[in-house]
Amino acid sequence: MRRLLTSALAIAFFLPNLLAGDLTLTMATTGRGNEGRQTHLWSSKYMRINHSEGQRDTLVDFGQGIHYTIDHKKKVIQKMSWEDLEAGLEGMAERMKNLPAFAQKLMGGGEAQVTVEEQGSETILGRKCRKWKVTMGSTVMESSNDPALRPPMPVGSYKRFLRLQHAIGQLGPGASSMLKLGEELAKVQGIALRTHSVLPIVGDLTSVATELKEGPIAESAFALPEGYKLEDAGKKMRESLAKGR
Numbered sequence: 336m337r338r339l340l341t342s343a344l345a346i347a348f349f350l351p352n353l354l355a356g357d358l359t360l361t362m363a364t365t366g367r368g369n370e371g372r373q374t375h376l377w378s379s380k381y382m383r384i385n386h387s388e389g390q391r392d393t394l395v396d397f398g399q400g401i402h403y404t405i406d407h408k409k410k411v412i413q414k415m416s417w418e419d420l421e422a423g424l425e426g427m428a429e430r431m432k433n434l435p436a437f438a439q440k441l442m443g444g445g446e447a448q449v450t451v452e453e454q455g456s457e458t459i460l461g462r463k464c465r466k467w468k469v470t471m472g473s474t475v476m477e478s479s480n481d482p483a484l485r486p487p488m489p490v491g492s493y494k495r496f497l498r499l500q501h502a503i504g505q506l507g508p509g510a511s512s513m514l515k516l517g518e519e520l521a522k523v524q525g526i527a528l529r530t531h532s533v534l535p536i537v538g539d540l541t542s543v544a545t546e547l548k549e550g551p552i553a554e555s556a557f558a559l560p561e562g563y564k565l566e567d568a569g570k571k572m573r574e575s576l577a578k579g580r
Contacts, residue, residue, distance in 0.1 A: 356487055359548040360526070366540035373542065379487045381557040394557060397492045402500070403559065410563045419569025420499050424514065426576040447472045447512040449519045459528040460544055467523050471516050475533040482525035484547075497521040 358377040364370065364386075371388030384393040394403040400417040454466040457479050464479035486493065498517040528544040 356549055357552040358484075358486065358526075359546075359550075359552060360528075360544055361546040362542040363545050364540070364542045366532075367538050369540045369542075372545075376552055376556055377486050377488070378552055378554075378557065379489075382486070382488070383557050394559065395496060397488045397496065400492065400495070402496075405560065405563070407560070410560075412559060412563045412565045413568045414565060415569045415572075417495060417499055419573055423569075423572045423576060424499075447515070449512075449515050451519050451522065457529075460547055462528065462547075464528055465525070469516070469519055469523075471512060473533075473535050474516070476520070477531040478523065478527040479529040480523055480525040480527045484526040484528075486526060494521050 357379075358375075360375040360377070362373045362375065364373050368389060369386075371386065374385045376383045376385070380396065380398050382393075382395045382397070386392060390407040392405040392407070394405060395401075396403070402415045402417070402420075404413040404415075406412070449469065449471045452468045452470075454468055454477075456463055456465050458464065459479060459481075462481045462484065464481045466479050467477065469476045469478075497520055498514060500517060527542075528547075530540070530542045532540045534540065
């Protein structure tokens with residue numbers, strides 16, 4: 336779950352305004368399970384984050400609405416469709432609403448308050464960025480976003496992903512709060528060139544852009560590796576929820 340959350344956070348602060356060209360962004364990263372360097376690849380159909388030190392990559396297919404986690408060490412690919420995730424969230428919400436308020440609170444349910452603050456500006460890689468701070472309980476996310484730098488995928492599908500991404504790997508009583516967090520992050524404009532997150536259990540995670548390239552990316556860069564075991568995490572989640580009814 337921690338690794339899924341880490342990969343989700345790597346995507347968390349990006350929001351498209353208009354369609355743009357392919358982008359390649361190199362980030363220096365620190366933090367538990369996040370050390371080293373990440374390469375972010377953007378096209379009109381996909382986003383991929385490669386993290387060789389962690390031996391784990393993330394691929395988002397915006398056309399199909401599918402999130403993949405690629406574990407190179409175990410040679411396993413976990414697949415989660417947005418439809419399955421939304422169905423799981425609805426099922427969890429249905430369960431929670433039948434519990435008394437005190438029980439929901441004990442289980443970490445209910446919506447936490449999310450605040451968004453703008454905190455000035457800074458320049459990274461020669462680009463002027465707006466600084467933001469998003470807080471939800473003990474979770475704090477800070478980012479410096481370039482509002483002029485736009486990811487190339489369609490706005491609608493990207494906003495849907497931003498809303499759902501933090502619930503991936505955290506389908507529990509607090510999932511509604513994760514949805515609220517995603518909704519607020521979706522309001523932050525542009526691509527983040529610097530991030531700092533403080534998360535329960537995970538701790539501090541940081542990333543800062545060291546190189547940015549604009550230009551075509553080969554379709555093969557977004558291909559899933561061959562010979563890996565494919566696990567349908569969304570299907571398993573639906574089956575688990577069905578058994579619990």
